[in-house]
Amino acid sequence: MQFSKSTDYALHALIHLGLSERSHPVGIKELSGSLGVSESYLSKIMSKLRQDGIVRAVPGVNGGYELARPAEQISFLDVIQVIEGRQQLFECSNSSSQQHRLLVEQGSAPDKQRSLERKECLVEKVMLGAEQQMHQYMREHTIQSVLDEAVKRRNHEANKK
Amino acid sequence: MQFSKSTDYALHALIHLGLSERSHPVGIKELSGSLGVSESYLSKIMSKLRQDGIVRAVPGVNGGYELARPAEQISFLDVIQVIEGRQQLFECSNSSSQQHRLLVEQGSAPDKQRSLERKECLVEKVMLGAEQQMHQYMREHTIQSVLDEAVKRRNHEANKK
DNA sequence: AGTATTATAGACACCATAGATCCATAATAG
């Protein structure tokens, strides 16, 4: 299991937009050149980012892309979810197996009130919990926070001289 | 990005082994029947688990599989890493791009002492940090902990009656 | 108004990997 290359590209494209604060938007040509990826492919990714309201796009001469909201409001989680989708990492496929009944329904007599705990699967609970941990961390880190840290590092480098 | 079905099967197989504490090991026939998956496919997965020391396998009559160590020493992380591999979720592909130089080398004059911070990429740092969060959670949850919780729930159900 | 520029969407090809099956072989209990 790995994150797709598209996620890689999307993150870097957004970082590029983030540190390029200009009057006019950044064209796909400049972006693809900077990242070293074809225009065709990158434009697909940018299009997805636009559909999800991460960036704005303006066609025509001097057109291109710009962040749709401040970089500190674009979290890593936002980006990952646009590209990788929002399904959860672990989705059980055999919920009709014998195993399942043992774990979830516990072999006891079925009663009506059971319905509200039907979804309480112990395996999924662990896997979902783990995913939530990752999500929380990604939610706390934004495009801006990476930019800030880059600046901080640069200053630190300068002081050493 | 999703966990593979094999991970699903592996977890359930181990749980089955965990709650079947008997004298003789559990055959692939019983396992595959319980999970609702073909013997051929499941045996591949079990084989992998054996190679990584999660289970023991004995061939021959009345043979089968059993846990190689106590269930409380088999974490979810162990299982996931056997099946999904140990590469990190995010691996940068374009570390020779223009982007990269901006973020990591920061445009300042290159000096000799740079080598030790060469790997300090800010993007990877975030992605790796997120993954570590997930790993930590998975490390704290074992096959046994799921079994325990199942028992706890069963008792709770019984008390209600 | 007309033209050049730029993003958009769809169709399409390619390839790696997951998912799954089959068989020949080795090891073990009886």
Added chain:
DNA sequence: CTATTATGGATCTATGGTGTCTATAATACT
């Protein structure tokens, strides 16, 4: 020695990620 069970390799198919190409729409500039 035989029945049983796990093992490893070969092989097939389906799916999804990766990537290209083209026709279309929208915008700026002259």
